[in-house]
Amino acid sequence: AASIFCGVGRRNPRAPSRHPSEPAVHDHHRIRALLDARRPGHTLPQPFYTDPDILAFDLDAVFGRSWVMVGFECEIPRPGSYMALKVGASPVVVLRDRDGQVRGFHNACRHRGAQICAEGTGRRSLLVCPYHQWSYGLDGRLARAARMGESFDPAEHALVPIRVETVAGTVYACVAEDAPDFAPFRRDLEPLLAPHGFADARVAHVDTLVERGNWKLVMENARECYHCDAKHPELSFTFPTKARGNFEHGGDPQRDAFDARMAALGLPVGPRDGDWYQAARFPLNEGCVSMTADGRACVAKPLCGVGGGDIGSMRWALEPHHFAHAVGDFAFTFSAMPTGARETVVTSKWLVHKDAVEGVDYRLDELAGLWTATNLQDRDLVENNQRGVEGAGYRPGPYSEEAEALCARFTDWYCDKARAFLDHLSQDVA
Ligand code: 3BY
Ligand code: FES
Ligand code: FE
Numbered sequence: 001a002a003s004i005f006c007g008v009g010r011r012n013p014r015a016p017s018r019h020p021s022e023p024a025v026h027d028h029h030r031i032r033a034l035l036d037a038r039r040p041g042h043t044l045p046q047p048f049y050t051d052p053d054i055l056a057f058d059l060d061a062v063f064g065r066s067w068v069m070v071g072f073e074c075e076i077p078r079p080g081s082y083m084a085l086k087v088g089a090s091p092v093v094v095l096r097d098r099d100g101q102v103r104g105f106h107n108a109c110r111h112r113g114a115q116i117c118a119e120g121t122g123r124r125s126l127l128v129c130p131y132h133q134w135s136y137g138l139d140g141r142l143a144r145a146a147r148m149g150e151s152f153d154p155a156e157h158a159l160v161p162i163r164v165e166t167v168a169g170t171v172y173a174c175v176a177e178d179a180p181d182f183a184p185f186r187r188d189l190e191p192l193l194a195p196h197g198f199a200d201a202r203v204a205h206v207d208t209l210v211e212r213g214n215w216k217l218v219m220e221n222a223r224e225c226y227h228c229d230a231k232h233p234e235l236s237f238t239f240p241t242k243a244r245g246n247f248e249h250g251g252d253p254q255r256d257a258f259d260a261r262m263a264a265l266g267l268p269v270g271p272r273d274g275d276w277y278q279a280a281r282f283p284l285n286e287g288c289v290s291m292t293a294d295g296r297a298c299v300a301k302p303l304c305g306v307g308g309g310d311i312g313s314m315r316w317a318l319e320p321h322h323f324a325h326a327v328g329d330f331a332f333t334f335s336a337m338p339t340g341a342r343e344t345v346v347t348s349k350w351l352v353h354k355d356a357v358e359g360v361d362y363r364l365d366e367l368a369g370l371w372t373a374t375n376l377q378d379r380d381l382v383e384n385n386q387r388g389v390e391g392a393g394y395r396p397g398p399y400s401e402e403a404e405a406l407c408a409r410f411t412d413w414y415c416d417k418a419r420a421f422l423d424h425l426s427q428d429v430a
Contacts, residue, residue: 042396055341061421063088084117097138104164110157169198188272213382215338223406247282258283279316299329300361
C-alpha cells in the first residue's frame with residue numbers, strides 16, 4: 001500500500017521539529033529492506049552501526065517505545081527528590097511526589113520547551129523552569145506562570161507524564177503512551193530482586209563514560225563474555241566467563257550444589273526470560289563471593305546478608321540498554337544511551353547498604369575498581385569494533401551459538417522491535 005512516507009528519502013536535518021503525536025519521518029522502505037537483508041545469527045548490516053538516519057529511527061522505534069531502568073528508589077528517598085536523565089531523545093524527570101509516589105514527566109517546560117531540571121539528582125518542592133520561571137508542582141501541574149494574561153489556563157499546561165514502575169526498590173520508565181506490558185517483568189523480577197535490600201541502600205558511586213561507538217556495538221559487547229578471558233583479567237577472576245545463554249542450569253554437580261544451597265536459603269535462581277528482559281541468579285567462580293579483585297566481599301555491611309553474603313550474583317538485563325549484577329555486598333548497574341550514530345554514554349552505578357560508610361566499611365577503589373576497569377576495557381573494544389565496521393570491508397559475521405547467544409538475542413530483539421515500529425507506522429498511515 002502506498003504511504004505518505006514513499007520517496008521521502010533521507011531525513012532532512014533542517015526539517016521543523018514535529019509534534020509528539022506526529023510520527024517521525026523515517027525512510028521506512030530502506031530500513032525494512034535492510035532488516036530483510038539481515039542474515040539470522042549474524043551481526044547487522046553496516047548502516048545499523050553507522051547511519052545517523054538509523055540512529056534517529058532507533059531513538060523513536062526502540063528507546064521511545066521500551067522500558068528502561070532509570071535507577072533505584074533510594075536515589076529519590078523523600079518527597080521532592082528527583083532524578084533527571086535522558087531516555088533516548090527525551091529528557092525526563094522521575095520524582096517522589098508529596099504522597100511518596102514515584103512519578104515521571106517529560107523534563108520539558110510547557111512554555112517554550114526548555115529543559116527544567118539539569119541531569120542528575122536533587123530535591124525541590126516545585127520544579128521551576130530556569131528560563132521564565134514557570135513552576136510545576138510534584139504532581140506535574142503548572143502552579144505559577146507570570147504575565148500570561150486573563151485567558152491563560154494553567155490546567156492546559158501541566159507537564160507531560162511518562163510511565164514509571166518500581167520493583168523491589170528498582171525504578172523503570174517508558175516514554176511511550178502504549179508502553180509494553182510491564183506485568184510479566186514485575187511478576188518475574190520481584191521475587192528475584194526482593195532479597196537484595198535495594199530499599200535500604202545508597203548509591204555509593206556513579207560513573208559516566210562516553211564511548212565513540214554505536215549503541216548496538218556497546219550492547220552486543222555487553223551481552224557476551226567471548227572476549228572476557230582475553231580482555232578482562234579482573235572480571236574473569238570472579239565471573240563465569242564460560243557460561244552459556246542466560247546462565248542456565250548446566251546440570252553439572254557444582255551448579256546443582258549452588259542451586260540446592262540457594263533453595264535452602266529461600267533465594268530463587270530463575271532463570272526468567274521475557275521478550276525484553278532476562279534474569280537469573282548464578283554462581284561466581286569457585287571460592288568467590290563478590291565481584292572484586294580477589295573475589296572477597298569488599299563492604300563490611302552487606303546489602304544482602306542472606307547466607308553470609310555468599311549468594312552468587314543475581315543478574316538482570318533489559319533490552320535495549322541495560323544489565324545489572326547484585327552480589328552479597330553490593331549491586332552494579334550498567335545503562336547505555338545513544339547520543340549519536342557513533343557515540344554512546346554509559347552510566348554505571350554502585351549500590352551499597354545505606355549504613356555502609358566509605359573509608360570505614362569499604363574503600364571506593366575496591367568497590368568500583370573491577371567494573372571501572374572492565375568498562376574501560378569494553379570502551380576500547382567498542383571503539384575498535386566501530387573502526388572496523390566503518391570500512392568497505394565489513395561483512396556481517398556469525399555469532400558463536402555457545403558464547404554469544406545473548407548477542408544474537410539482542411540483535412533479533414532489535415530487528416523485531418524495528419519491524420514492529422514500521423508496521424505500526426504503516427497502520428497509522430493506512
Ligand atoms: O551482561 C553481563 O552480565 C556481563 C557483564 C560482563 C559481560 N557480560 C556478559
Ligand atoms: Fe520554561 Fe519559558 S521555557 S518558563
Ligand atoms: Fe566486556
